[in-house]
Amino acid sequence: MSKKIQQNVMIKGTKDGLTLHLDDSCSFSELLKELEMKLSEKYQFQENDPLIAVKVHTGNRYLTKEQCERVKELIRTKKKLVVDEITSNVVTIEEATKWKEENAITTVAKIVRSGQILQVPGDLLLIGDVNPGGTIAAGGNIYVMGVLKGIAHAGCFGNREAIIAASVMKPSQLRISDAVNRAPDEYIEDGHGMECAFINDNNQIIVDKLQVLKNHRPNLNRLEGGL
Template sequence: MLLSATKSLLSDQLVFKGLKQGLTLFIPEEKSFAHWLEILDLQLKQAKNFFQGGAILVEIGERKLSPSEHGDLKRLLAKYRMTIKSFNPLEKKRFNPWPREIQKKEKQAEVLFFKGTVRSGQRLENDGHIVIKGDVNPGGEVVASGDIIILGALRGIAHAGARGNLQAEIIALTISPVQLRIAHIFSRTPEGREERQGPEIAHIKGEKIVVQRL
């Protein structure tokens, strides 16, 4: 019974997304709120200091929180030095953080700015561009539907143009990743390649990703 419950917790994931309004936590309406609090506690514990000190928005859809549930969420976030800025920032607009198909009309891309290191096991994702003031370590992952700019070293995984944008680019002061991906095309750093210092840009040329100095 305990093993089954543990597997259920591991199979569920909450989504944090960088929106125009700010970093937003999506809590699904399905399953109990207590279940999602357990998931949130587990994810924040695994993320270590990744979100600490931040004020986030919480999207709960049509779910109505009781005073005790609201208090439980505030206490859990406070445990990781986080606060709630507001609830339901999307103002009842139907929004799916896991889109199934690319929208035909391009909307204005939003930019997520992040200061710090993306460490192993951590994932930073945004529906738009991402700018990181810091490094992306091996095991860290950055995913954006637009461009990715890293004011530091890229040694983890970077996926730009995640919705199929072949014009997306990845820029970093050092590009030596575990994997580079733009749209559906991916590449790895060749074995034995020396790590070059100085800004580089990765983009698609023909049917492959090329890395060039800026």
């Protein structure tokens, strides 16, 4: 019975080009050698052939910048092959740290006064007021346990699912991602408690009672029990 030869490089054609699956258990030098051989055997192009986009997936193998360049250079030597992206299952320390920061809740107890700016990478829980002229910004959601009279910008890195909630909602301006809501000319004291702002299906920021949020953001349940 013949022994099955381990294939370190799997090439699949897709409607968008080629996908290369590179084995993560062999040495990098073995990988390059087999990649060179398979590309040379299977892909001979003519001058007038169209360019082919190549996606490379390295599984659980982490490639340094230098190794990525070596893979790209090898593929580029085969005319008409253009590297679209190189992906892997591995998360770097920098990526993991960034993800942790963007998904963390930062709690701050202070009054944000006129001219002050408070910004955090993830969610912000502010225990205090935001005075007129003050600004708070967060990569995620904003929760103000106090009076919001200044500017609040949630999802400031592009998260359109972010929300803004405040015990007393009297902002000079609300922003969520790239959407902006100007403050009304006057506020009506209704005494119904905490309110929230979010982007609705018409891509507009609306302010409503906190109780409606579970219908519009059902996944907002980071705190035990949800809303």
